[in-house]
Amino acid sequence: MIGRLFLALMFAIAPLSAAEPIRVLVFTTTDCPISNRYAPEINRLAARFSGRVAFVLVYPVAADSPAVIREHHKKFGYSIESLRDTRHELVKRTGVTVTPEVAVMAGDRMVYRGRIDDRYIDLGRDRIKPTRHDLEDALDALLAGKPVAQLETRAVGCILSDLIK
């Protein structure tokens, strides 16, 4: 079911623009507290860029079954597409190391990878509000036809190497 959602997404996005389609792969796990705390921000960004950028939730952990993911979507109010990556192809190809971490794809090129914003400095150390909105800035730049200022940032969250062992 979730695999097919992704399939539909890929076909749907192609005709959106003559330019390369922009996708944001948001790596997440259902039981990572930091990842879940970003749900309102992910939903906000998905709504803000709706029709121009496709947001996709990527679940690399095998325990996050389709049923668990459906429940996760319901609880956190996600209405964006999702994909299971239990063989970790997307993890390996993008090189993400934690959840939440995002990879922004412009066509077949990865143009940004890292944190959504700088709210978290480290585990147990966060700001009241972020001072940099790295993902949002990257998307604004891309849509304006400008280069992304910073290609890579360090994301803070739950470490994937443990979770997908």
Added chain:
Amino acid sequence: MSAMGFVWRATALAVAALSLLAFQATAKAVARQTSLTPDVTFSRDVAPIVFDACVSCHRSGGPGPFPLTTYDEVRRRATQIAQVTRSRFMPPWKVEPAVGHFVGQRLLTDREIDTIDRWAKSGTSEGDPAALPVLPKFVHGWLLGQPDLIVKPAAAFSLPAQQTDAFRIFAIRLPITRRTYVTGIEFHPGNARVVHHANIRIDRTAATRRLDDADPLPGYDGLMPRSAEYPDGHFLGWTPGQIAPLVQPELAWTLEPGSDVVVQLHLQPSGAVEEVLPEIGLYFSDRAPLRAPTILRLGSQGIDIPPGDSSYVIKDSYVLPVDVELLAVQPHAHYRARQIRGLAQLPDGSSREVMHIKDWDFRWQHVYREQTPIPLPKGTRLSMEYTYDNSALNPRNPELPPARVFWGQRSRDEMGDLWFQLLASNDADRARLNAEITAKMTGEDIVGYETMLKVTPNDAELHDDVALLYLGMGFAANAVRHFQASAALKPESSAAHFNLGTALAQAGRLDDSVKSFREALSRRPDYALAHGNLGRVLLVKGDRKEALEHFQEAVRLDPNNLQSLLGLSEALAQRGDFDRAIEMVDRALRLPLNDALRAEIRAKRELYVRSKP
């Protein structure tokens, strides 16, 4: 490409051709394996640490966000656990290891941290399951036993899916009909995922309830009124995984009928909408307490930190006038505080740290209870020193670019308190300690009001509050200054002019006082108290005739006001009308009075009787 999964292939995704060149540092962390030999195993080496230090929160149904009760659960977080134990974010215990021995102390040794680290880096081997220690059993429900009373707010608060921490205060009614003695409480967060900690107080007035009722949703967002207090020198509060033990019945605290439990929740949103309904169990004693602790608050309410100042220091100290035992310590500060220290310097010249947190985190408010009370002899100097970083380099600074910040109770303001729970050895010592400490803390409260008025000089309520504190301390001239400001801010308020008149009278400025009472009465002619106080001032000034008129009006409007009755009797006696003066005294004597006052009024009656021609 051959390793691709079904979905991947079927969509012939462009992602497959990702340019990895831009990202040389890619999946290094994925499936990290090192050549270290697994000389450390979960069952033998890691589980004893985790079962001792982590599972009290990290268990199914516990306040931790995920369980760590099995090999698989721990293995899946190994690198993370190694990181957060190394940084000492977990287990959450902010106090430096050298300070004290506290109830519920959770500190890993360097050796334990190394063990976890070696295990995570050497491939997280399970080892022999037979060597696994027994997982502690957790009682479900009330850990202190079945409470005598369980209360909760009338309805759950629905915490929105937002990113910023939230605060919510509830006034929970206590269905008790007579004075009750309490040996302790157990707090259940109701939704441990989002309740980060709880401040708990008792309000003997309806002040908190009124604020709660005024908000249409369950609870309210704002400040706790001053009347929400720690009861009889006892700290109340909750941090995850911590339960304060019950106190001995001789140290129980008293709950009066009509009191509310006030719970302020610090909520850390989960990302989803969450229902929050906390619950409090109370444990009673059938005996009246024999002793009560005293709470000393050291700190500064004059905090005024310039923007960019990375090392702003506040200090305070107090010398104990009697022998005490130190039972507990609670530091409090907001986001910009960095280092927190508390010291006890004993009269023999020795000193010991009673609190030291190098990396203060506003999220971990905690009451630190000594495992064994610390005897502090008379003459011991208790002191505190807090350091604040209001620069842009402090990531916890809530305002960037940094702004000037003052003392205040809102989380964006700053505070700096170190609370000590002290137990004096007898009632006389306790009375002396209480009197001294109350005067000291009221003096600092006044500083706090003056600081808040620097920020909001047009807040009439603040002027009124601080003026009352000044009056209580005997500083009538300062009270006059603030009541003048208040009356200027709300010139139509008869009460403001009345307050000013009263303070002016206490300051000895009788003519000005008369003017203020007349201002009050011009706005509210039936203001009995203003007639009474005006009569009193006129009497002192020697204006007997007008004084009598105002006392008569005061008694006519409020026949049971003691001060007006006594004032009227005095005014009558001064013009020789002793019969009616005695009549007023007799009316006063029919009011509920304490013995001392009754004796005083009787003496006055005798005087009038003897003065009769």
